[in-house]
Structure formats: structure tokens, C-alpha cells
Amino acid sequence: MLDIKWIRENPAALDEALKKRGAEPQADAIIALDETRRSVIQTLQDMQSRRNAASKEIGAAMAQKNQELAEKLKAEVASLKDEMPVLEQKEREAIAALDDVLSRIPNIPLDDVPVGKDEHDNVVARVVGEKPRWNHPAKEHFDIGEALGMMDFDRAAKLSGSRFTVLTGQLAKLERALGQFMIDLHTTEHGYTEVSSPLMVRDEAMYGTGQLPKFAEDLFRTTDGRWLIPTAEVTLTNLVSQEILEQEQLPLRLTALTPSFRSEAGSAGRDTRGMLRQHQFWKCELVSITDAESSVAEHERMTACAEEVLKRLGLHFRTMTLCTGDMGFGARKTYDLEVWLPGQNTYREISSCSVCGDFQARRMNARYRVKDEKAPRFVHTLNGSGTAVGRCLIAVLENYLNEDGSVTIPDALLPYMGGLTKIERSA
Incomplete structure (x- = not known):
């Protein structure tokens, strides 16, 4: 606000x-x-x-x-x-x-954010790695997963309807390994504190991070009035709501590996096949709570932490600076990490890292005390994906596909795969 x-x-x-x-x-x-x-x-x-x-x-x-x-x-x-x-x-x-x-007015963009109408006006900040070069044709992740016999959309639809997926066997293990790898990297090397928090929250929490009142249709609500979190940003950021911190406590760097739930109300007809746009998906979330002077530098740091996930996995990606017309409601500046998907022959967003200034803090009444100043200031908040697990799974399947239909496991994930080096269909 x-x-x-x-x-x-x-x-x-x-x-x-x-x-x-x-x-x-x-x-x-x-x-x-x-x-x-x-x-x-x-x-x-x-x-x-x-x-x-x-x-x-x-x-x-x-x-x-x-x-x-x-x-x-x-x-x-x-x-x-x-x-x-x-x-x-x-x-x-x-x-x-x-x-x-x-409560319905979006945040003010920072001065260096490019002005534009939509995603076509976003600006490439950097490109990392190279596209894979094969002699065999690329395939989309759902063709790979179904051919392996470990990705089932029909049974998921029988259980829950559209935009859900059932993974089994080695693919289920790969999904779990990706999430574990991310949370371990951010906690052991990047200085984030792991948090296990609720998946359902009250109105006040959704309002605090800006989902309510404007984006209610994008959310799932329980019969007793709670909301399923669309991202752990909601819970991690709201941990400091209605509190006054000491400046010496900042920055707080928090991370959580949780399911996320989104109604995808505005995406009818988009990405209906496969796992790209799901009602339920795993995500490793990063949140920072900083003072006013540190938030811009923290944004660069957070983005680098998310990029490191893709670098360790050997995935080609580009980092985009979003233009004013494509930024989220609460952001002052946003970097999107777009991973290369050979099966689609295009880049797709896999992480979005935003600095929000004191926009969310005013909604949450989250403040910090500066030495020798009588009145407390509002904290600055940042959030990012470090990264979306399902989309990372898609990227691994499409980028590590072998000619025989098997998928090589990236070296960074080998410690989590119990000796498995390749995913292939059982005989």
C-alpha cells in the first residue's frame, strides 16, 4: 500500500x-x-x-x-x-x-525499470549457458514423462480434474530431489533460514502481501474462510506482520519448500497440456526482510541465489528485467529467470524475484527501529522463487533427454537419487 x-x-x-x-x-x-x-x-x-x-x-x-x-x-x-x-x-x-x-493501487516502479506494455517490452539482463546441441529431436516434457510411464494426467484428472499431475517412481523421486537440492543450497550456502509454516492463512495474511482484495479469484478458499497459499511468500513475509524489529536483526532471509495452490482463473486455454500451469505445485520460496537502504542490493543478491540453482543444474537460461506493464502488483522491480525448454523451442519463466520496498510492510504494519530515531520505519520486503520445482523438473526432462528416451540426471542431483544416474522406462 x-x-x-x-x-x-x-x-x-x-x-x-x-x-x-x-x-x-x-x-x-x-x-x-x-x-x-x-x-x-x-x-x-x-x-x-x-x-x-x-x-x-x-x-x-x-x-x-x-x-x-x-x-x-x-x-x-x-x-x-x-x-x-x-x-x-x-x-x-x-x-x-x-x-x-x-489497497488496489499497484506499487511505484523504480526509476531504472524499463517502461513498456507487456512481456514483449521486457529487457534481457544476461544470458547464461548454451542451448543443448543434439542429433536427436527434442520432445516436450509430457511426451517424455508419458513415454517413461511415470507421468499420468488421466489418473490425475480422475482424482482432481484438470491441471493436476500424478508422478510415480523415478520421476516422483526426481521431483523430491530437486526440492531437496534447492532448500539445501539456500540454507547451507546462501544464508537462508528454513521455515515450515502453515499452508492455510487468514484474510489478513493475504491482504498483507497484496493478494487481497484484488486477486481473490486467483486463490482457493476453504469452507471455514481460510485461504490456501498461492506461494510461501504469504506466510514467510507475514511472519513479521504487526511487529517492530531492531535494525540489527536485518536482513532476515527465509526460505520454505511448500506446495502452492492457484486457481489459474485467468489462464483458460493456456498451457492446458502438461505441468507448466498447475493448480498445485511445489516451489522453493525465498523471502528477505531488510531495511530501506539495503533492499536494492538484496534484490540483486536474491536473484543471484535463484540463478545459482539453474547454474548448478547446467540449464541454459536468461534473466529478464520486467517492464512496468508486466510487473506484479506489489513489485517495484522484478527479474524473471527464463529457462530454455528445447521441446517448446522457447524460454519459459521458472523464477520471479521482486523488491517491494515498504509496500507490503504498510499493509502488514511491519516496522524496524533505527538507533537514535524516535519513530520506527517500515521494513522493505523481497520475494523470489528459488525455484519452481515442477518447472525445473520440466527443464531437466527436456534438456537431459537422450536419444533412447531416457533422461540423464544432472550431477548436482546425484546425491539425492540413491545411486540412480539415469531415468529410463522399466522393462
Whole structure:
């Protein structure tokens, strides 16, 4: 959420930022709501002050035995008492109206974010590795998995409907190995603390990281009003909600390997075959909580940690700087890691690393205390995938496919595969 004081002082900057994101200007409407809210609050405060003053004046009038004045003041206090509940309701409505609008305004892009409309305007930051060179034809992951007899979409549909997958045998083991490799790398070499946290959260947690109220249709909700997490970003970031940290505690670097759940409401007809766009998938999440001065540098560090996963697996990828029109709602700057998929003959996103500034912290009321400063500041938050396990599985299948249909296991995963060096169909 943006600071209303900043909007009040920088209306043109807000509208320019929204324009860069492809959104309509809203500064005037927001400021009008804020003026209504402030006017109602001021009127209510004036009434409260007058009621308190009149109450004291009643005592003075009674002491002077001025009954006429005392009765007049009592009538005034009674009238104020009747009017104030109405005004208090108007105050609640004015605050709610402003908060609702502010909760739907996206974050302000950093100055170095390229301006553009969509993914076609994203900019290549770097390219790592080379595309595999084979004499045999490339295949898509679902053809590879089904030919191995270890990837079953029909049985998954029988159990749960579309956009689910059943993996068995060596492919199930490979998926587990990928997740274990990622969490071990980030905790033992990159300084992240592993967290095991709930997979269901309350409204407040989804609001804190920006999923609510705008993106409710993208989420799954339980019958008792909880939400299934679309990413462990929700739980890891909200661990510091409503808290005041000491600056010396920062940065906090947290990671979790969890299932994620997404309704994919806006993706009808997209990637309906295979594992690319699932309702349920595993992901290794990275979250950093920093002070204001460190967040930009932490963004580069986090992205490098995610890139290291793909480097260790020997996968060709490129890192993209997302343009203003393609960034997520809460991000100020985002890098997408796009891995090369030979079967599709294209790059596909496998990780997205974003710096959010104090946007989420304002929603969560998460702050830190700076030495010799009276008022605490809002923390800065960052999140990224380190990486999406299912998409990494896809990349390994397509990039390590052999001519005979078997799949060689990358060296980095061998310690997790129990002596297995190749995945092949059982006789």
C-alpha cells in the first residue's frame, strides 16, 4: 500500500507511475477521498472538543447558580452526543473508502525499470549457458514423462480434474530431489533460514502481501474462510506482520519448500497440456526482510541465489528485467529467470524475484527501529522463487533427454537419487 501522505504531496508522480504501468490516473480521486476523510475527522474532533468544553462549563455555571446557562449547555451537550454517532459512522465509511482504493493501487516502479506494455517490452539482463546441441529431436516434457510411464494426467484428472499431475517412481523421486537440492543450497550456502509454516492463512495474511482484495479469484478458499497459499511468500513475509524489529536483526532471509495452490482463473486455454500451469505445485520460496537502504542490493543478491540453482543444474537460461506493464502488483522491480525448454523451442519463466520496498510492510504494519530515531520505519520486503520445482523438473526432462528416451540426471542431483544416474522406462 502506498503512503497517503506521499500521494498528497506527489499527485503528478503517482499518475505518471500509473501511466507507466498502463493504468488510469487516480491521484485526484484519491486526494478527494482523503480530503473527505480528513474533513470528517476534523469535524468530529471539533465536536468532541466542544462537548468536553461544554461539560466543564456546565460545572462552572452550576457553581455560579446560573441555572439558565447550565440548562442551555446541557442541551448543547445532548445535541452533540446525538450527532456524534452519525459522524463517527461517516468517519468509518470515509476511512474504509480510502483504504479500499489504496489497497488496489499497484506499487511505484523504480526509476531504472524499463517502461513498456507487456512481456514483449521486457529487457534481457544476461544470458547464461548454451542451448543443448543434439542429433536427436527434442520432445516436450509430457511426451517424455508419458513415454517413461511415470507421468499420468488421466489418473490425475480422475482424482482432481484438470491441471493436476500424478508422478510415480523415478520421476516422483526426481521431483523430491530437486526440492531437496534447492532448500539445501539456500540454507547451507546462501544464508537462508528454513521455515515450515502453515499452508492455510487468514484474510489478513493475504491482504498483507497484496493478494487481497484484488486477486481473490486467483486463490482457493476453504469452507471455514481460510485461504490456501498461492506461494510461501504469504506466510514467510507475514511472519513479521504487526511487529517492530531492531535494525540489527536485518536482513532476515527465509526460505520454505511448500506446495502452492492457484486457481489459474485467468489462464483458460493456456498451457492446458502438461505441468507448466498447475493448480498445485511445489516451489522453493525465498523471502528477505531488510531495511530501506539495503533492499536494492538484496534484490540483486536474491536473484543471484535463484540463478545459482539453474547454474548448478547446467540449464541454459536468461534473466529478464520486467517492464512496468508486466510487473506484479506489489513489485517495484522484478527479474524473471527464463529457462530454455528445447521441446517448446522457447524460454519459459521458472523464477520471479521482486523488491517491494515498504509496500507490503504498510499493509502488514511491519516496522524496524533505527538507533537514535524516535519513530520506527517500515521494513522493505523481497520475494523470489528459488525455484519452481515442477518447472525445473520440466527443464531437466527436456534438456537431459537422450536419444533412447531416457533422461540423464544432472550431477548436482546425484546425491539425492540413491545411486540412480539415469531415468529410463522399466522393462
